[in-house]
Amino acid sequence: MSAIEKEPVDHYPRTLLLLHWVRAVLIIGLLWAGWHMTGMSDEVESKFVLYYPWHKSFGVLAFILVVLQIVIRVKTPVLPKPPKTLATHERFLAQLVQRSMYVLLVVVPLMGYSMSSTFTMSDGVYFFGVDLPELLPKNDEWFVVFQWLHKVLAYTLLGLIVLHLLGTMKHRLFDKDPRNDVMRRMLK
Secondary structure, three states: OOOOOOOOOOOOOOOOOOHHHHHHHHHHHHHHHHHHHHHOOOOOOHHHHHHHHHHHHHHHHHHHHHHHHHHHHHHHOHHHHHOOOOOOOHHHHHEEEEEEEEHHHHHHHHHHHHHHHHHHOOOOOOOOOOEEOOOOOOOHHHHHHHHHHHHHHHHHHHHHHHHHHHHHHHHHHHOOOEEEEEHHHHHH
């Protein structure tokens, strides 16, 4: 066995586990807050004083965490692979869903940032009280495009999260082979 090929591992490093669960809580909270605040009337003061600023701050935090997580994954030489006991189509779907989620975990916050940056009525993009630079010019036509993308891609991300959870539960609760239980790798 060469130095590059190491023994397979059956769990993720603690750093990635921590980032996964913190990010998961953040993303679920952001999805709920985004859905809730966009359904509020514009006359409700907390919509613009509380929800939007905190949604932006936690969105930037989630973006930073996912970029950090991607960097750590790329630099970690050995990570668990899907169990060989899974059917080929299940391994393919698991990897497709996971990779698609990572793409959306980067793109959705970028669309949110672009939305805030281009909207002429926006107070800017905040990160817990710190004004972040707006790199895009104010343009309400582009805002509408970014707003649509942010919403559609956020719902797409939610759908992928549901698929991710259903797949995990299926392997944990219904598969006959206990080696298919991929959740145990995220709980060590």
